[in-house]
Amino acid sequence: DIQMTQSPSSLSASVGDRVTITCRASQSITNYLHWFHQRPGNAPKLLISAVSTLHSGVPSRFSGSGSGTDFTLTISSLQPDDLGTYYCQQTYGSWTFGQGTKLEIK
Amino acid sequence: QVPLVQSGAELKKPGSSVKVSCKASGDTFSNYAISWVRQAPGQGLEWLGRIIPASGITNYPQKFKDRVIITADKSTSTIKMTLRSLNYDDTAVYYCTRGPEAMYTNNAPDFWGQGTLVTVSS
Numbered sequence: 358d359i360q361m362t363q364s365p366s367s368l369s370a371s372v373g374d375r376v377t378i379t380c381r382a383s384q385s386i387t388n389y390l391h392w393f394h395q396r397p398g399n400a401p402k403l404l405i406s407a408v409s410t411l412h413s414g415v416p417s418r419f420s421g422s423g424s425g426t427d428f429t430l431t432i433s434s435l436q437p438d439d440l441g442t443y444y445c446q447q448t449y450g451s452w453t454f455g456q457g458t459k460l461e462i463k
Numbered sequence: 464q465v466p467l468v469q470s471g472a473e474l475k476k477p478g479s480s481v482k483v484s485c486k487a488s489g490d491t492f493s494n495y496a497i498s499w500v501r502q503a504p505g506q507g508l509e510w511l512g513r514i515i516p517a518s519g520i521t522n523y524p525q526k527f528k529d530r531v532i533i534t535a536d537k538s539t540s541t542i543k544m545t546l547r548s549l550n551y552d553d554t555a556v557y558y559c560t561r562g563p564e565a566m567y568t569n570n571a572p573d574f575w576g577q578g579t580l581v582t583v584s585s
Contacts, residue, residue, distance in 0.1 A: 358524065391571035400558055400578050401508065406571035444508055448568055451524045452498065452510035 359383050359447055363455035371463045376432040378458045380445035385425045389449040392421055392430045395457075396441040404443075405430065437462055464488040467497075467559050467576035474582050480547045483579045485559035491574075492516045492540040495561040498572060499533060499544045503555040511557075515564050516542060522566060549583045556580050 360383040370376050380390065388408045393401040403412040405421040408428060418433045432439055440462050445455040470484040485497060498513035512523035516535035523531055532545045542559060557579045562572035 387569070389567070389569045400575035402575070403571055403573050406573075407569040412571075412573065446508075446571070448562070448566075448571065450566055451522075452500075454508040454510075456507045 358451055359386060359449060359453050361445055361447055361453050361455040363443075363445055363458050365458060366456065367459040367461070369461040369463050370435050372435055372437060374435045376435050376439075376460065378430045378443055378445075378460075380423075380428045380430070380455050382426045382428075382447055382449075386447045386449040388424060389447055390421075390423065390428050391446045391448065392419075393444045393446060394439075394441055395444065401444060435462070466491045466561060466574045469557075469559060469576040469579045472580040472582070474584065475549050476585055477550055477583055479549055480545055481549060481553075481581050482543055482545045483557050483559075483581065485542045485544070485576050487516070487540045487542065487561070491561050492535070492537070492542075494564075496564045497533075497535070497542045498560050498562055499531070499557060500560055500575075501555040501557045502578075503552070506555075511544065511546070513562070514542060516540075546581075549581075551583050554581065554583045 362381045392405040395401040409421045420431050422429050442457045442459045468486045475481050496513050496515045499511040511527050514521045514533040530547050535542050559576040560572040563570035
């Protein structure tokens with residue numbers, strides 16, 4: 358199975374900060390990489406598909422980049438509603454997810 | 464219409480089986496693959512397998528291929544996931560999610576059911 362490694366596992370940032378989360382695949386997954394946001398008690402919601410395509414209704418402060426094995430999710434100006442856990446996922450065959458990055462607002 | 468609606472919470476004993484349902488609406492049953500993903504308390508996300516309801520084709524990861532069965536009922540547009548030989552580690556929230564039919568794809572699963580808590584306890 359393809360292993361997905363996210364970093365950091367947790368972070369605390371202030372409203373307005375620029376936040377970056379990274380995800381590394383154990384082998385090349387081209388652009389078969391997606392990002393999800395999960396609030397406590399809720400199901401994950403799709404943020405970005407295929408590395409950089411914003412899902413419908415997702416604010417433009419979210420962006421994604423990368424290719425091959427290394428990927429990045431960026432929040433350009435953190436908002437209170439962004440708290441929760443972020444997961445990367447690969448769909449290059451059997452699905453696997455990163456372990457998650459828990460984002461707290463200072 | 465909500466694309467995917469799941470059945471309610473379950474309490475099961477070790478060694479037993481659990482069946483969780485996911486009712487699809489709109490074009491979800493006909494035009495997507497439905498996957499099952501679980502999340503143990505405080506943990507990450509783990510894929511259990513999937514089905515293309517229109518054809519009945521299933522795919523399972525090696526870890527679950529002997530314990531998970533996923534079926535689809537066209538008459539009720541319902542997808543069911545059965546997990547056998549339950550142990551305490553199977554306590555988790557189980558989600559159904561709709562995604563692309565292709566296994567190798569840059570399309571993402573775009574909607575998740577509300578989740579079903581399965582608790583394994585003696």
